[in-house]
Amino acid sequence: MLKKKALILVVLLGLVSLFGDMTYEGARSITGPFLAILGSSALVVGLVAGLGEFIGYSLRLLSGYLTDRTHQYWALTITGYAVNLLAVPLLALAGSWEIAAVLMISERVGKAIRTPPRDVMLSYATTSLGRGWGFGLHEAMDQIGAITGPLLVAVILYFQGSYQASFAFLLIPALLALFVLLFSRLNYPHPQKLEIELSGISTKGFKRVYWIYMAAIALIAIGFADFPLIAYHFQKEALNPLMIPIFYAVAMGVDAVSALFFGKLFDKMGIRAMALSTLTAAFFAPLIFFGGKDFTLLGVIFWGIGMGAQESIMRASIADITPYEKRGMAYGVFNTIFGGAWFLGSAILGFLYDLNIFYLVAVSFTAQIIAIPLLLLTTRR
Numbered sequence: 001m002l003k004k005k006a007l008i009l010v011v012l013l014g015l016v017s018l019f020g021d022m023t024y025e026g027a028r029s030i031t032g033p034f035l036a037i038l039g040s041s042a043l044v045v046g047l048v049a050g051l052g053e054f055i056g057y058s059l060r061l062l063s064g065y066l067t068d069r070t071h072q073y074w075a076l077t078i079t080g081y082a083v084n085l086l087a088v089p090l091l092a093l094a095g096s097w098e099i100a101a102v103l104m105i106s107e108r109v110g111k112a113i114r115t116p117p118r119d120v121m122l123s124y125a126t127t128s129l130g131r132g133w134g135f136g137l138h139e140a141m142d143q144i145g146a147i148t149g150p151l152l153v154a155v156i157l158y159f160q161g162s163y164q165a166s167f168a169f170l171l172i173p174a175l176l177a178l179f180v181l182l183f184s185r186l187n188y189p190h191p192q193k194l195e196i197e198l199s200g201i202s203t204k205g206f207k208r209v210y211w212i213y214m215a216a217i218a219l220i221a222i223g224f225a226d227f228p229l230i231a232y233h234f235q236k237e238a239l240n241p242l243m244i245p246i247f248y249a250v251a252m253g254v255d256a257v258s259a260l261f262f263g264k265l266f267d268k269m270g271i272r273a274m275a276l277s278t279l280t281a282a283f284f285a286p287l288i289f290f291g292g293k294d295f296t297l298l299g300v301i302f303w304g305i306g307m308g309a310q311e312s313i314m315r316a317s318i319a320d321i322t323p324y325e326k327r328g329m330a331y332g333v334f335n336t337i338f339g340g341a342w343f344l345g346s347a348i349l350g351f352l353y354d355l356n357i358f359y360l361v362a363v364s365f366t367a368q369i370i371a372i373p374l375l376l377l378t379t380r381r
Contacts, residue, residue, distance in 0.1 A: 001157055002128055002194065003128040003129065005188075006124075006125040006126070006127075006128050006129055006134075006194045007099035007125075007129060007195060009121070009125045009184065009188050009191060010122065010126065010134055010137055010138055010192065010200055011137075011141070011186075012180060012183070012184040012187075013118060013121065013184065014136060014137065014138045014140075014141030014142065015141065015177075015180045016081070016177050016180050016181045016184065017138065017141060017142035017145065017175040017177075018141050018142060018144050018145035018177075019145055019174070019176040019177035019180065020080050020081065020084065020085060020142075020145065020173075020174075020177040021142050021143065021144075021145030021146040021149060021252075022145040022146075022148050022149035022152070022170070022173035022177075023088050023149065023168075023170045023173045023174040023177065024085065024088050024107055024111075024149075025083050025145065025146040025149045025150060025248070025252060026088075026148075026149025026150050026152055026153045026166070026170050026173075026245075027091060027107075027149075027153075027166075027167060027170060027227065028227060028248075029149070029153055029224075029227070029231070029244065029245040029248040029249070030153055030157075030163055030166060030231070030244070030245060031049075031100070031104060031228050032045050032049075032155035032227070032231035032232040032233070032235070032244075033161045033163075033231055033237065033241065033244065034091075034100060035097050035100060035101070035228070036232060037163070038094075038096055038097035038100060039096075039097055040097040041354070042229070042232055042236075042350055042353050042354050043350045043351055044097065044101075044350075045228050045229055045232050045350060046226075046228075046229050046346045046349060046350015046351070046353070047098025047241060047346070047347055048097075048101045048104060048105070048228075049104075049157045049228045049229065049346050049350075050226070050342060050343040050344070050345070050346025050347050050350070051105060051343060052104050052105040052107070052108035052344065053108060053226070053313050053342040053343055053346065054339050054340055054343030054344075055108060055109060055112070055339075056105075056108030056109055056111050056112040056237060057112065057335045057336055057337075057338055057339015057340065057342065057343075058112075058336045058339055058340060059109060059112035059113065060112045060115055060116050060331065060332045060336055060339070060360060061329075061333060061335070061336040062332070063076060063080070063113050063114075063115070063116045063117065063328075063332060063333040064116035064328040064329045064330070064332020064335070065328070065329055065332060066302050066328075067116050067117045067120055067328030067329075067331075067332070068325070068326060068327070068328035068329050071192070072117070073117040073118075073120060073121050073191060074117075074185045074189070076113060076117040076372055077114045077116060077117045077118050077121070077181065078114075078178075078181055078182070078185065079113055079114070080110050080111065080113030080115070080117075081110065081114050081177060081178060081181055082110065082178065083106065083107075083109060083110030083258040084107055084109075084110025084111045084114060085107075085110070085174035085177055085178065085237075085326065086110075086171075087103050087104075087106040087107040087110060087258050088103075088107060088170050088171075088174060089166060089167055089168055089169075089170055089174065090103050090167075091103050091104075091164075091167040091172035092164040092165070092167040092168040093156060093164075096322075100210075106116055112326045112335070114329050115234070115331070115335060116331040116332050117328065119315055119318075119331045120327050120328050120331060121191040121192075121320075122135060122138060122164050122315075123195075123319040124135065124191050124192050124193075124194045124195040125191065125194045125342050126316070126319075127194075127195055128194070130263075130267045130268030131261070131266070131316040131319055131320065132263040132264060132265070132267040132312070132313055132316050133204050133260075133263050133267055134263075134316075135259075135263060135312045135313065135315055135316040136259040136260045136262065136263020136266075136312045136313070137260065137262075137263070138312075138317075139255070139256065139259035139260075139263070139308065139312040140256040140257075140259050141256075141310045142256075142259075142311065143252045143253065143255045143256030143259065143308070144256060145173070146249075146252035146255065146256075147249045147252045147253050147256070148249075149170070149173070149247070149249075150245035150248040150249040150252065151245065151246070151249045151289055152166075152169065152170075152360070153166045153169075153245045154242055154245040154246055154249075154341075155245065156169055157241065157242060157245070158242060166213070171185065172331075188287070189312065199281055206321075206322060206323075206326070206330065206333075207265055207321070209322050209378055210322060210330070212374055212377055212378050212379045213265075213271070213317065213321065213369065213374075213375070214334065214337050215374050216331070216371040216372075216374035216375045216378065217314065217334065217337060217338050217341070217371075218337055218338070218340075218341035219341070219367045219368065219370050219374070220278055220306075220310070220341075220367070220368055220371045221338050221339075221341035221342040221372035222341045222342075222344055222345035222347055222348070222365040222367045223282070223285075223345060223363065223365065223366070223367030223368040223371075224281070224306060224310075224342070224345065224364070224368070225284075225285065225288075225303075225345075225346075225349050225360075225364060226286075226342070226346050227248060227251070227303075229346065229349060229350055229353065230288060230300075230303070231244050232322075232353075233288070233289060233353070234247070234296075237293075238272060239263060245332055247296070247297070247300050248300075248346060250297070250300055250301070250304070251300045251301070251303055251304035251307065252304065252307075253304070254300075254301050254304030254305055254307075254308065255304045255305075255308040255311065256308065257308070258277070258304060258305045258307070258308025258309060258312075259308040259309070259311060259312035259313075261308075262274075262276075262277050262309050262312060263307065263312050263313060263316070264315050265313075266312075266313040266316055266317075270317075271313075271317055271375055271376075271378050271379045272376065272379050273309075273313055273319065273322035274309060274313055274314060274317065274373075274375050275372045275375040275376055275379075276311075277305060277308070277309035277313070278304065278371055278372055278375065279303050279308070279368075279369070279372055280302060280304050280306075281303065281306025281309070281368065282302075282306075282364075282365050282368035282369055283299075283302050283365070284299045284300070284302035284303040284306060284364075285299075285360070285361045285364035285365050286299075286361050286365060287299030287302060288300065288303065288359050289360060290357070301351065304372075311319075315331070315334075318330050318331055318334050321378075345367070346363075348363060349363065349364060
């Protein structure tokens with residue numbers, strides 16, 4: 001009975017993420033070209049994307065602290081989703097890249113507020129399901145929305161030819177996500193009761209294995225290009241504008257399958273599954289930026305594999321190597337480090353793109369490869 005209730009909560013939160021991703025992933029598939037049309041440079045695209053991630057991830061430290069301190073899982077989650085989702089349709093009103101940048105960053109701030117409490121609730125529910133599989137299922141549902149959103153944007157662009165119309169349409173899935181979230185709150189007011197045992201490490205702080213893992217995560221984030229920069233590259237290479245959101249949808253489809261596959265693999269072999277996914281994803285940069293149109297799709301697929309692992313087993317690992325009573329803080333610290341490294345990497349990769357694409361590919365590939373020995377060291381510890 002407890003396992004069934006836990007599964008239902010994972011599915012409900014998955015539906016929230018499904019509609020949520022339709023909203024902001026649909027928007028993210030075109031924000032790079034949108035900023036370019038409004039007059040920004042590649043460096044600005046990289047900085048805006050990276051700054052949004054940095055602010056969003058760094059605020060998760062505070063959100064994680066408040067989660068552990070107050071146990072107000074739903075209040076924080078609902079507030080965060082409201083800010084996260086409603087900023088997207090407002091992009092339809094942006095008349096300059098500066099205003100668009102503020103709204104893009106606001107969307108990331110909302111995500112920062114809601115992510116730690118939501119992940120803690122998922123960690124409670126997935127103890128009876130298997131953490132890798134539970135987080136993987138949630139991510140797979142998440143990516144159904146991430147596939148649908150960009151495809152809807154592509155359809156709207158085809159018929160309307162307007163980025164503004166695309167952003168305005170995304171108000172519909174945003175409202176659906178908020179409705180399902182409120183329904184979940186009414187039916188699961190105390191999600192912590194789904195934890196079948198006090199799993200995790202019994203200690204007041206984080207052990208050394210946690211910080212080794214954080215170092216590996218930072219390297220992966222530094223080397224992983226955000227899609228707005230990839231989309232910017234596609235536009236500069238004169239790729240058909242309609243293909244950009246379609247490629248993004250393909251990546252999100254691969255993300256979903258990757259999350260389920262590596263989630264199951266994680267339950268069998270632990271963090272070694274993260275090392276395997278990192279090795280595979282590292283090849284996205286040379287394929288996308290060097291491969292030309294012949295290898296672009298393959299590079300997008302490898303990029304999607306990396307995203308699937310990051311959004312599922314990377315999070316599942318945290319619950320297994322941190323204390324139960326500090327799990328919110330653990331997710332907050334994890335997201336802050338990941339976001340800081342993502343911001344640094346986005347700025348560097350955006351700068352290197354303007355300077356010389358070869359340097360971008362070298363930094364991206366090398367950073368991810370160096371992370372693999374640290375992940376394996378984490379496994380041994």
